[in-house]
Amino acid sequence: xxxxxxxxxxxxxxxxxxxxxxxxxxxxxxxxxxxxxxxxxxxxxxxxxxxxxxxxxxxxxxxxxxxxxxxxxxxxxxxxxxxxxxxxxxxxxxxxxxxxxxxxxxxxxxxxxxxxxxxxxxxxxxxxxxxxxxxxxxxxxxxxxxxxxxxxxxxxxxxxxxxxxxxxxxxxxxxxxxxxxxxxxxxxxxxxxxxxxxxxxxxxxxxxxxxxxxxxxxxxxxxxxxxxxxxxxxxxxxxxxxxxxxxxxxxxxxxxxxxxxxxxxxxxxxxxxxxxxxxxxxx
Amino acid sequence: xxxxxxxxxxxxxxxxxxxxxxxxxxxxxxxxxxxxxxxxxxxxxxxxxxxxxxxxxxxxxxxxxxxxxxxxxxxxxxxxxxxxxxxxxxxxxxxxxxxxxxxxxxxxxxxxxxxxxxxxxxxxxxxxxxxxxxxxxxxxxxxxxxxxxxxxxxxxxxxxxxxxxxxxxxxxxxxxxxxxxxxxxxxxxxxxxxxxxxxxxxxxxxxxxxxxxxxxxxxxxxxxxxxxxxxxxxxxxxxxxxxxxxxxxxxxxxxxxxx
Numbered sequence: 001x002x003x004x005x006x007x008x009x010x011x012x013x014x015x016x017x018x019x020x021x022x023x024x025x026x027x028x029x030x031x032x033x034x035x036x037x038x039x040x041x042x043x044x045x046x047x048x049x050x051x052x053x054x055x056x057x058x059x060x061x062x063x064x065x066x067x068x069x070x071x072x073x074x075x076x077x078x079x080x081x082x083x084x085x086x087x088x089x090x091x092x093x094x095x096x097x098x099x100x101x102x103x104x105x106x107x108x109x110x111x112x113x114x115x116x117x118x119x120x121x122x123x124x125x126x127x128x129x130x131x132x133x134x135x136x137x138x139x140x141x142x143x144x145x146x147x148x149x150x151x152x153x154x155x156x157x158x159x160x161x162x163x164x165x166x167x168x169x170x171x172x173x174x175x176x177x178x179x180x181x182x183x184x185x186x187x188x189x190x191x192x193x194x195x196x197x198x199x200x201x202x203x204x205x206x207x208x209x210x211x212x213x214x215x216x217x218x219x220x221x222x223x224x225x226x227x228x229x230x231x232x233x234x235x236x237x238x239x240x241x242x243x244x245x246x247x248x249x250x251x252x253x254x255x256x257x258x259x260x261x262x263x264x265x266x267x268x269x270x271x272x273x274x275x276x277x278x279x280x281x282x283x
Numbered sequence: 284x285x286x287x288x289x290x291x292x293x294x295x296x297x298x299x300x301x302x303x304x305x306x307x308x309x310x311x312x313x314x315x316x317x318x319x320x321x322x323x324x325x326x327x328x329x330x331x332x333x334x335x336x337x338x339x340x341x342x343x344x345x346x347x348x349x350x351x352x353x354x355x356x357x358x359x360x361x362x363x364x365x366x367x368x369x370x371x372x373x374x375x376x377x378x379x380x381x382x383x384x385x386x387x388x389x390x391x392x393x394x395x396x397x398x399x400x401x402x403x404x405x406x407x408x409x410x411x412x413x414x415x416x417x418x419x420x421x422x423x424x425x426x427x428x429x430x431x432x433x434x435x436x437x438x439x440x441x442x443x444x445x446x447x448x449x450x451x452x453x454x455x456x457x458x459x460x461x462x463x464x465x466x467x468x469x470x471x472x473x474x475x476x477x478x479x480x481x482x483x484x485x486x487x488x489x490x491x492x493x494x495x496x497x498x499x500x501x502x503x504x505x506x507x508x509x510x511x512x513x514x515x516x517x518x519x520x521x522x523x524x525x526x527x528x529x530x531x532x533x534x535x536x537x538x539x540x541x542x
Contacts, residue, residue: 037369155382161369162379169338169358170383216370217415 007242014238016136017128017248021234023139024192024204029227030150031188032209033219034181037161041206042092043080043182046099047189048202050076052106055123055193060113065123066138066190073186076102077179126197126249128238135194142191146184150223153180158219196249203253204230211263229259290315291439291470292337296346299329299336305344306332310494314486316438319461319471321481321500324490324512330474331361333490334443337472350439354383357435359428361443361474373419373427374412377402380434402434403427405460407453422448426456433460440464442473446480458483478504 008014035044051069058068076098083094110120150157156177159167164174185205192201208230209222216222237252292314300306307329314320322330335341337350338358350356357380380402381395403409406426416424425448432440440461446454458480461471473484481487482500489495489503489512496503 152387155379155387158375159379159382162371162376163360165335165340165360166358166379168340169353169356170379171354171386172382213368213370217372218375219370222370 003243004239007239011242013129013131014242016131016133017238018235020128020131020136020139020195021238021252022231023136023143024195024201025208025230025234026227027139027143027146027188027192028201028204029208029212029225029230030146030223031184032205032230033212033223033226034157034161035185035205036209036213037219037222038181040181040185042099043095044185044189044205045202046080046095046102047073047076047186048193048198048205050099050102050106051189051193052123052198053102053109055198056106056109056113060109065194069190069193070186072102073190077182077186122197123193124197124199125247126193126195126200128195128248128252129241131195139191139195142187146187149180149184153177157181161219196252200249200253203256204233207253207256207260208233211260214263214267229263230256233259290349291351292320292472293349294347297336297343297348298345299332299341300344301332301341306492307490307494308345310346310488311497312486312488314439314470314472316468316470317465318485319465319473319483320486320488321484322472322474322488322490323476323478323481323504324495327492328490328512329492330490331443333488334358334441334472334474337439338441355438357432357437357440359432359440359442359445361447369416371416372413373408373416373430374399374403376416376427377430377434380431383435398436399434402430405433405456405463406430407456422450422453425449426453429457429460433464438469440469440471440473442471444474444476446475446477478509 008018032044035041051072054068054070054072054075055065056068058065058071079098080091080094083089083097084091087094156167156172159170159172160174160177160181164178167177168174188205189198189201192204195201196204209226211229212222212225215225233256234252237255238248240246240255241248241251290313292312294310294312296308297310297312298305298308299310310333312320322333324330332341336343336348338356339353340358377399378391378395381391381399384395385391400409400412403412406429408423408426408430411419411423411427416427419427425445429442429445432442432445446457449457461473465471471484473480475481482504484500486498487500487503488497489508491512495512496505496508
């Protein structure tokens, strides 16, 4: 039992990592649910990777990385909107263009600076074990903001998931709430990159929510399940990282993906069992 | 000019389409409370475009469109791709029909709950209220979507091919629900491929990227108008109405124009 609790009690950095991980889990549980239900995985992925140049430039000029990430996110969403509205191209083409363009720009900037190699690892894979109390406070504020937004905008978000047209005719601007949703995804990415890194934040957005989608019968439960599964991944990932001296962020996301496949397998076995039971009853 | 005092819906010389393309022009309609209007035509004839214009999803390109306040319009669209993905129970879908009335945060009352369950009951789906939407068949999901439109308790119901996927029993339930809606004074606009349904409506508008005919179904549905709308051959022996419809898509360049 001590093995399960001691690392967090005896090491303040592990406790801070656990608290930060809890906040990331809740943020990604809320936002990831809408990403999964609205099929926004590609834009989520693009945002998670496309913030790299902003963070790199911010670090070069000595500004907090969060500000650089926010500017990158705004440029990406704006660019995707302009290309989609002013051409006959579909949004996934626009997203893909901005995605590779921003990622390439990030790598070019990083490659020009010899002092970046250590920081780059932090940007890509996070520094959950070195997270400061200040960052946790910031993350808590962002998490509270995202929860509040999900509660206030629950109706238009639900209608958007069901049908953007239905949202529009029900008096909720489909465009406005779509952009609010994108802003929430961007905020989740920006606030979580310090913890699990830009490469892995997408895993935390997708894997717990994907598993929760297989389990939940209602969207509010899906958010709760996604947050719980996300936190379970954080807890297990930190324990594995601590005991086997492995990269913490990657361990957490690997746990999240593993949990998804466990849930997926159980649900498939259940469905197969029920189908067999149905056939047996018919015989 | 006829106004909304006598008509729930009134259009004059209305042109519909997308920003770079007029699909149908010169549409004159007048629909009073308790009346129904059927739109018939092939795929790409402008039916869905007209419905989307009526509910405010597309702006009119020219002419006059007078209709009740958007809050008083219920809309059932043709496509629901999310039915098998969303973690929602049937009652949750119907509950969404009440959101227009209460906005972002307004509390749903016991009257709303009554309306939600009554709508499910009217579509014969009451016992499925707490069932996950994705566990229902396509036809059952369609009944839930119709129940959502009924739950709006709107002055005008606008429905795009609502009977697609419904079996014969569900079709009768749907017809009864529409009759009840008209009896309480609601107006109904429905796009359909079912000529029998169109004949039962107060008015029919035949579309083929232009207005072919408009008026009471029994007067405007003629061999000539059907020939112009669909491309048909008369076969008095086989079909109920003595017609066999040969589907002929009208030119449809715009990706959003599907009906």
